[in-house]
Amino acid sequence: MSRVLMIGAGGVATVAAHKIAQNPDVFDEFIIASRRKEKCDKIVEAIKEKGLLSPNAQHPTPITIKTAQVDADDVEQLKALFNEYKPELVVNLALPYQDLTIMEACLACGCSYLDTANYEPKDEAHFEYSWQWAYKERFEQAGLTAILGCGFDPGVSGIYTAYAAKHHFDAMTQLDIVDCNAGNHHKAFATNFNPEINIREITQKGLYYEDGEWKETEPLSVHKSLTYPNIGPRESYLMHHEELESLVKNYPTIRLARFWMTFGQQYLNYLDVIQNIGMSRIDEIEYEAPLADGTGTAKVKIVPLQFLKAVLPNPQDLGENYEGETSIGCRIKGTKDGRTRTYYIYNNCSHQAAYEETGMQGVSYTTGVPAMIGAMMFCKGIWRKPGVWNVEEFDPDPFMEQLNKQGLPWHEVFDGDLEL
Numbered sequence: 001m002s003r004v005l006m007i008g009a010g011g012v013a014t015v016a017a018h019k020i021a022q023n024p025d026v027f028d029e030f031i032i033a034s035r036r037k038e039k040c041d042k043i044v045e046a047i048k049e050k051g052l053l054s055p056n057a058q059h060p061t062p063i064t065i066k067t068a069q070v071d072a073d074d075v076e077q078l079k080a081l082f083n084e085y086k087p088e089l090v091v092n093l094a095l096p097y098q099d100l101t102i103m104e105a106c107l108a109c110g111c112s113y114l115d116t117a118n119y120e121p122k123d124e125a126h127f128e129y130s131w132q133w134a135y136k137e138r139f140e141q142a143g144l145t146a147i148l149g150c151g152f153d154p155g156v157s158g159i160y161t162a163y164a165a166k167h168h169f170d171a172m173t174q175l176d177i178v179d180c181n182a183g184n185h186h187k188a189f190a191t192n193f194n195p196e197i198n199i200r201e202i203t204q205k206g207l208y209y210e211d212g213e214w215k216e217t218e219p220l221s222v223h224k225s226l227t228y229p230n231i232g233p234r235e236s237y238l239m240h241h242e243e244l245e246s247l248v249k250n251y252p253t254i255r256l257a258r259f260w261m262t263f264g265q266q267y268l269n270y271l272d273v274i275q276n277i278g279m280s281r282i283d284e285i286e287y288e289a290p291l292a293d294g295t296g297t298a299k300v301k302i303v304p305l306q307f308l309k310a311v312l313p314n315p316q317d318l319g320e321n322y323e324g325e326t327s328i329g330c331r332i333k334g335t336k337d338g339r340t341r342t343y344y345i346y347n348n349c350s351h352q353a354a355y356e357e358t359g360m361q362g363v364s365y366t367t368g369v370p371a372m373i374g375a376m377m378f379c380k381g382i383w384r385k386p387g388v389w390n391v392e393e394f395d396p397d398p399f400m401e402q403l404n405k406q407g408l409p410w411h412e413v414f415d416g417d418l419e420l
Contacts, residue, residue, distance in 0.1 A: 002379040005031040005085055005111075007072050007102060008093030009039035011360045012116065012151070015368025016093060016375075017043050017065075018358040019406060021052040024063040026376050031085050033068040034094075040067035046359055072098040078105035087111050089378050091371060097122040103135055103146065112144045112384075114374050116151030116367055118242045126204070129245050129390070136388040146388040150374035151367035152328055152347075153179055153259070154243035156408070158392035159370075159399050160330040160345045161247055166396060168343050168414075171253040174333035176420045177243070178236060180228040180262040183324035183351045183362060187313050189270040196309045199280055202263075202271065207240035209248045209257040220268070226260065226419050228327040229411070230348055236260040246390040253334070258420075279308045322351035322361045331418040344413040347403070357407065366408065373402045 004020065004027055006013060013032070020027050032040040044065050047053060053062045070081045072094045082090065082105055092102045092115040099119040106113045120127035132148055139146045149155055157177045165172055206217035222238040241259035248254050263271075274280050281304040289300045329346025347366070354365035374391065377383035383394040391399075403410055 002027065002088045003029040003031070003086065004089050004091060004375055004379070005033060005082070005087035006091040006093060007033050007070065007098075009034035009036065009043060010093070011364030012368045012371065013093040014043050014046070015354075015358045015360050015364050016091065016371045018047060018050065018052070019369055019372035020375070021047045021050075021063050021065065022406075023372070023376065024059045024061065026379050027063050029064045029066070031066045031068060031087065033070045033081060035069070035071055037067055037069040073101055075101050075104050075108075078102060079108050082106070082109035082111055089114060089375055091375050092116075093368075093371060096120045096127065100131060103132065106144065106146075107135075107138055107142055110142065110144065112378060113139075113146040114150055114371065114378065115148060116155060116371050118149060118154070120200075127201075127242055129242060133388060140387045143386045145378060145384050145386060147374055147378065147383060147394075148388065148390050149243060149246070150391050151370055152408075153177055153241065154246075155367070155370045155374070155391055156347070156403065157328070157330055158243050158247060158390060159396045160410070161251065161332070162392040162394075162396040163400055164330065164332050164343050164345065165251060168336060169332070169334040169341070170336050172251055172332055172334035173253060174256045174418075174420075175244075175247060175251075175254050175258075176331040176418065177241065177259045178226055178228070178327075178329055178331060178346075179260065180226075180231060180234050180236070180327045181324075181363060182228065182231040182234065182262070183322050183326065185313075185318040185322045185351075185361070187318070189267065189312070196305050199271070199274065199305060199308075202239070203275060203280055204240055206238045207244075208238060208259070209244055209254070211255055220263070224419075226262075228262075229346060230325070231327055234262040236262050243390075247392060250390065250392055260420075274308065279304045281305060318361045320355060322355060325350045326362045326366060328366065331420060333418060342415050342418050344416055344418065345410055347408050347410050349408060354407075369406050369408050370403075373399055373406060376402060 034040050071077050090106050090111045090113050096117045118127050118129050119131045220237045225233045226236040227233050239259050244257045248257050284301040286299050287302050288297045290297050325348050327348045332343045349362040349366050351362040354362045382398050
């Protein structure tokens with residue numbers, strides 16, 4: 001039984017909170033904190049409406065949930081919050097810009113740490129693990145655990161790879177992570193998670209690993225049709241994704257590692273327009289804004305992408321009318337007992353089923369559930385060792401067992417056509 005504090009109140013955090021409340025045999029006390037406390041309170045109300053905070057025969061003592069306000073950019077505010085509630089584990093479901101401030105506060109207050117996405121600077125669309133790996137010795141010396149990238153991709157993708165290495169391969173030589181969202185939210189243009197983070201990620205140059213070298217491609221320039229279970233063929237685009245960086249480091253027999261994601265043509269058309277008119281810029285521009293009293297104007301600075309985020313549909317509001325499903329998995333090639341073998345492990349997640357359970361769509365669900373399972377692994381003492389670790393560096397088996405129990409069942413295909 002452990003006290004867990006979660007930072008964030010978006011779609012992923014909403015799912016993680018619902019799943020934590022469903023497991024009171026593991027989680028004792030739970031605190032939700034965000035810049036806007038009212039968003040945290042709204043999550044608690046939604047959990048209450050599901051009856052998850054009422055005693056029942058299966059769980060006579062439901063979890064206790066509290067809420068708090070905090071600015072995750074401010075280390076001193078974080079330290080004050082952590083010292084007040086004294087969590088054993090801090091689950092960071094805030095923005096990737098805030099990873100380092102939260103890690104600093106954890107070190108100062110003796111809290112272990114878990115996140116779902118690696119750090120990236122706010123003023124540069126660039127992400128890699130080096131900033132967080134640099135904390136390894138400090139977490140070791142403090143006797144604290146930091147678990148990095150415990151969503152789906154990164155997260156389950158790494159655990160799938162670790163499971164494959166443990167049970168099905170002597171050596172893996174090729175890894176392709178494939179991510180398809182075949183859902184329809186009936187919006188002209190919307191992103192499935194934070195628009196600012198989503199657009200920054202997609203508009204970066206592609207990056208893949210081959211024969212010991214990282215190779216760069218122009219954004220979305222490399223693509224091919226791949227067939228997804230229960231969905232069919234979808235055009236899939238090669239992208240840079242952070243888990244490749246840790247996976248090729250931890251599995252050095254891999255000679256080729258790539259990440260592929262599907263996009264519809266309408267989405268790409270809108271994205272092209274957004275870039276061409278400068279709305280994907282992340283630098284500040286000066287804007288002549290009218291004063292509220294109508295007496296004139298004043299010069300203000302805005303970041304175009306942050307302004308765009310404010311006018312796009314909120315990802316948290318997409319779930320109700322979302323149809324279809326996601327399909328995310330790993331396609332792996334290697335050797336076992338001297339023979340070449342292929343292996344495809346994947347999950348399909350229904351947007352509508354995710355909404356009925358948590359009020360959020362499938363993309364939030366596939367990230368929030370693994371975050372909860374990672375916290376469960378820590379609280380049970382299964383994933384707990386001083387230092388900074390990526391998820392594939394822990395035993396995958398108990399996590400894989402919980403995926404089947406917590407709503408993200410996985411499926412395997414042996415020696416099939418990987419199409420890659």
